[in-house]
Amino acid sequence: MMLRKFCRNIWxxxxxxxxxxxxxxxxxxxxxxxxxxSPRLIVLSSVGTISGGEAVVSWSRPLRGQPGVxxxxxxxxxxxxxxxxxxxxxxxxxxxxxxxxxxxxxxxLKLGAAYAIEILMEEKAERITSEKCYLPEKPVLTDVNIExxxxxxxxxxxxxxxxxxxxxxxxxxxxxxxxxxxxxxTTKQGLAAYFLSPEFRFTDGKPLHGRTGSKRFxxxxxxxxxxxxLAKEVDVTLAYLSPDLARFKKEIDQLGSLREAIFQTVRxxxxxxxxxxxxxxxxxxxxxxxxx
Numbered sequence: 573m574m575l576r577k578f579c580r581n582i583w584x585x586x587x588x589x590x591x592x593x594x595x596x597x598x599x600x601x602x603x604x605x606x607x608x609x610s611p612r613l614i615v616l617s618s619v620g621t622i623s624g625g626e627a628v629v630s631w632s633r634p635l636r637g638q639p640g641v642x643x644x645x646x647x648x649x650x651x652x653x654x655x656x657x658x659x660x661x662x663x664x665x666x667x668x669x670x671x672x673x674x675x676x677x678x679x680x681l682k683l684g685a686a687y688a689i690e691i692l693m694e695e696k697a698e699r700i701t702s703e704k705c706y707l708p709e710k711p712v713l714t715d716v717n718i719e720x721x722x723x724x725x726x727x728x729x730x731x732x733x734x735x736x737x738x739x740x741x742x743x744x745x746x747x748x749x750x751x752x753x754x755x756x757x758t759t760k761q762g763l764a765a766y767f768l769s770p771e772f773r774f775t776d777g778k779p780l781h782g783r784t785g786s787k788r789f790x791x792x793x794x795x796x797x798x799x800x801x802l803a804k805e806v807d808v809t810l811a812y813l814s815p816d817l818a819r820f821k822k823e824i825d826q827l828g829s830l831r832e833a834i835f836q837t838v839r840x841x842x843x844x845x846x847x848x849x850x851x852x853x854x855x856x857x858x859x860x861x862x863x864x
Contacts, residue, residue: 742774753801
């Protein structure tokens with residue numbers, strides 16, 4: 573991959589510099605010329621059975637210190653494909669650039685069907701698609717209960733059980749979405765929340781055994797004025813991610829130690845987008861509400 577080659581060249585250059593420093597005091601830096609910036613289209617998209625669909629389309633950006641201007645996005649249309657046929661069009665979010673969604677109530681995904689994303693660049697009539705992706709089976713989430721400690725009112729212990737699953741699940745993630753007094757989830761539901769979950773587990777497509785879990789979480793809802801209140805209810809959601817999303821997440825974790833951005837011009841991560849860079853994947857969700 574381009575990123576690995578780029579990083580390898582950097583480390584070779586550093587090694588050469590260190591060798592020179594050991595022999596002489598005259599060489600303390602070495603020159604390095606960036607390759608020319610060539611913008612590449614990046615597509616980050618996923619669809620969940622409860623969360624709905626999201627697609628973020630953007631141009632790659634120059635590396636730090638690399639000259640170049642990021643072009644404006646062309647007019648785009650984004651579609652979800654089922655067995656190669658368009659079944660629904662993503663809606664572009666007003667006052668956004670390159671952000672498209674499908675409302676959860678507008679879609680019903682099928683087990684065993686092949687799904688993909690299609691991006692149509694309308695002015696040039698260019699078509700970009702992803703590789704086929706399949707929905708993992710629906711998670712089984714039971715025995716959800718909450719333990720409260722009167723001496724620690726801002727925290728709670730969540731207990732749950734999850735059923736066994738067959739092959740085909742790339743990762744599992746459990747996230748408790750706190751609900752405020754207006755019946756609104758205080759964290760946006762979707763793939764980003766699952767990626768940040770402390771209960772994220774890679775399964776690598778192998779069959780899953782049933783398991784029970786117990787973990788302590790924060791019950792506080794932070795307000796814009798700096799205050800906090802205790803949530804009265806929580807929506808506990810268990811998600812099974814397709815192998816595509818799991819592999820993408822694993823490479824994000826590896827990239828994070830280098831502090832590099834996924835929108836940089838070099839290809840940074842696993843991609844299943846044909847004609848561009850990025851990811852498309854599916855996740856199946858089950859949720860259970862619980863009161864405090």
